[in-house]
Amino acid sequence: MKPLSLFFKKQYAIEEKIQRLLRYLEDMVQLYQGAFESYLDGSFEDLNQGNEELSKIEKELDDLGRQIQMSLLHESLMPDSRDDLLWFLTKLDKVPSSFKHSLADITLEKPEIPEDFQLPLKNMLLHTHDAVKALANATDALFSDLRAVRQHVEEVGRQESLVDKIEYKLLQSIFENEKFELARKYQLKGILKQLGAVTNLAEDVADAVLILATKHFT
Amino acid sequence: MLDPTVLIFLSSGVFLGWSLGANDAANVFGTAVGSRMVRFTTAAIICGIFVVLGAYVSGTGAAQTLGKLGAVNAIGGSFMAALAAGLAVYWMTKLGLPVSTTQAIIGSIIGWNLFSDSYTDISSLFKILSTWIICPLLSALIAAFLFFLAKKFVKKMGIGLIRFDGYTRLALILAGAFGAYSLGANNIANVMGVFVPVAPFPDIQFGHGFSITSAQQLFLVGGLAIAVGVFTYSKKVMMTVGSELMTLTPLAAWVAVMSHSIVLFIFASERLEQLLANMSLPTIPLVPVSSSQAVVGAVVGIGMLQGGREIHWPRIYGIAKGWVITPLISCLLCFVGLYFLQNVFQQTVQRDSNYELSPSVIEKFQKEGIETSGLHELTGKVFRSSAEVVRAVKDKVNLSSKQGLQVVEYSLQINLIVSEEKIAYLDKKVLSSKQMAALSKLEGQKYNFPWQLGDALSEISPEWIVSGGGLKDKLHDRDIKQKLAYLYRIFQRREI
Incomplete structure (x- = not known):
């Protein structure tokens, strides 16, 4: 039983929807990682299947996002908090889209990934997964325990920095490799940039979480 | 009505x-x-x-x-x-x-x-x-x-x-x-x-x-x-x-x-x-x-x-x-x-009040610590306003602000009659049984100044005594004063 649940039914209902939204986000990053790895392992079919499931969840996530927005607009939250939350949800909404864009490019271009890129790319995916998970935790903390926000946000930053390092090394090796044609170099660069964009976005949203937490803390 | x-x-x-x-x-x-x-x-x-x-x-x-x-x-x-x-x-x-x-x-x-x-x-x-x-x-x-x-x-x-x-x-x-x-x-x-x-x-x-x-x-x-x-x-x-x-x-x-x-x-x-x-x-x-x-x-x-x-x-x-x-x-x-x-509209905006410096009032002043040495030539004089009586007294003796209020309070003439029917009209919750008993003893008495009723009551029962001391007494005194104000209001009325 939550404290004073009689008085705060509306607030608890919105919190519950946000929790569901975060679980969807975690499911999506899991699927994204799985689908990308399947492609790296050579299973184009699994990539397609992952892509479809991702689209399905994204639709549910969009519906839930709209429900939350409606609740925020109609449940007479204080305008200041409401505006902040709407601004934040719009930012958060971009993360699932980034998974879709990344996988869509691979599905369309079917790039040939060099053998020695497999492990670093899987590491990038792992850190991306951890960054999004930390983002979900930071967002969860924004609605449950503001004190824990900073720790999760810092974790997002740490994972993003690791992704950046791997991305830079791979880009270096791509452009130093004289065997690759220029077109292939730019294709691989595009795939890497899309993957790196997920953690960049996660870091951007995590900063927004920190701003909101700081604003409401002071 | x-x-x-x-x-x-x-x-x-x-x-x-x-x-x-x-x-x-x-x-x-x-x-x-x-x-x-x-x-x-x-x-x-x-x-x-x-x-x-x-x-x-x-x-x-x-x-x-x-x-x-x-x-x-x-x-x-x-x-x-x-x-x-x-x-x-x-x-x-x-x-x-x-x-x-x-x-x-x-x-x-x-x-x-x-x-x-x-x-x-x-x-x-x-x-x-x-x-x-x-x-x-x-x-x-x-x-x-x-x-x-x-x-x-x-x-x-x-x-x-x-x-x-x-x-x-x-x-x-x-x-x-x-x-x-x-x-x-x-x-x-x-x-x-x-x-x-x-x-x-x-x-x-x-x-x-x-x-x-x-x-x-x-x-x-x-x-x-x-x-x-x-x-x-x-x-x-x-x-x-x-x-x-x-x-x-x-x-x-x-x-x-x-x-x-x-x-x-x-x-x-x-x-x-x-x-x-x-x-x-x-x-x-x-x-x-x-x-x-x-x-x-x-x-x-x-x-x-x-x-x-x-x-x-x-x-x-x-x-x-x-x-x-x-x-x-x-x-x-x-x-x-x-x-x-x-x-212009011929309305009463102030009630006529008399402020009398009777011998009993002068005596009361003395009892309450107000200097009275120069007041004897004012004895028996009646004033039409509170400011007038304070000015007259101030001309003769030194008065603090609080004493000014006391002069107004003690010299204000209001006739009170403690009748049986008015005692019966009182709200029994306002007064304690001892206070009520003391009041009953004064049945039939008439007073020219409200404070006289207060003094008479305090002589009969300690429950009517206004201490005039420190902080704790202030609250007790206020309670007594509120009760006395209630009595003054009841006993000066001509009809119930």
Whole structure:
């Protein structure tokens, strides 16, 4: 039983929807990682299947996002908090889209990934997964325990920095490799940039979480 | 039977109450309603209920201090005092200067005192004037302290965003209810205080032992007028105040309302005064203070805690200017209005009173420590006004402000008859059995001065003795004085 649940039914209902939204986000990053790895392992079919499931969840996530927005607009939250939350949800909404864009490019271009890129790319995916998970935790903390926000946000930053390092090394090796044609170099660069964009976005949203937490803390 | 003209005269008090409800409710619920945290209907219902409760339950403390400043003794005078205050508030508001009914009614009472040549108790006046500085300062200090604590608490608890929003809303409603109660308790004196000495309503007796006094009925009417003001006209003001205060965070808004409510409460609560006195701590004067001053003080307090850069000082100066100009205008309006009411409309604006320096009165002065060596040539003289008697005595001997009040109190001639039927009429709950027994022994006695009845009672029973000592005695003495005032009112009446 939550404290004073009689008085705060509306607030608890919105919190519950946000929790569901975060679980969807975690499911999506899991699927994204799985689908990308399947492609790296050579299973184009699994990539397609992952892509479809991702689209399905994204639709549910969009519906839930709209429900939350409606609740925020109609449940007479204080305008200041409401505006902040709407601004934040719009930012958060971009993360699932980034998974879709990344996988869509691979599905369309079917790039040939060099053998020695497999492990670093899987590491990038792992850190991306951890960054999004930390983002979900930071967002969860924004609605449950503001004190824990900073720790999760810092974790997002740490994972993003690791992704950046791997991305830079791979880009270096791509452009130093004289065997690759220029077109292939730019294709691989595009795939890497899309993957790196997920953690960049996660870091951007995590900063927004920190701003909101700081604003409401002071 | 109640004279219907009484209702006409009371209309100015009702008008003042209405404008207080329309304007000052915004100090209590403006932030919550203006920021749409609380619906206007919810705020108006809570505010209405708690204002009436505060006025009825705790309204007497502040009204007594106002009564000391000048007891307007005819309903025509009360009417004009309330009307002048209402007009001054209206006029200043039109000029864009935020003012308060507190300042206006003080000016009106002084205006009546000047017109009727009544004695103005300077110590009571200074007591009230000092609160115009103490109130915003105290409010600022409380707000700064409360804000500091609240921030620490919020930081420690780390409450999530949405839940914090809900908690803030509940806290604003609770603070608003407390604020409305305090507003009713403290500011009812502004609205109906001038009618209390006139006591236009007869006490209502319910069976045996329970009655609603004239003052309580007045406060109920005043409280209802404030509530009507809240329902009918405060929405616009609440929205304005709410949007003006939007720079405040929800937490700061709650702190502002809470500090305002605490200040109004401590200047109205007889129980708190009793508690402080019992702990041998200095008591806080029970005086009507301005709700606007309290809110402005609280906002400045929060602003100062954050470095003071965001405080809009020109607006503060504007408000302070209003605090000085308002009482002057209402004083002038009341004086001129009383002149017209008396000489053009032929209404009684002051009751004829005699202040006699009889040998027994001189003896009483001596007993109470007033120098009497030069007063013997005044023995037997009768004066027509309280200021006149004080001037005459002051010509002969040195008088302090408190002694000036004593001279007025002891020389005021009112014939009292302690009859059997009037004793039977008394509210049995007001007096203890021993006090009642002492009173019964005086059945059939007649007195020319009210204090003579008090003295006679204290000779019979220690339960009627006014100690006149320290802080603890102050509350006991006030209780006895209230009971004696009740007896004076009952025994001077010719009919029941």
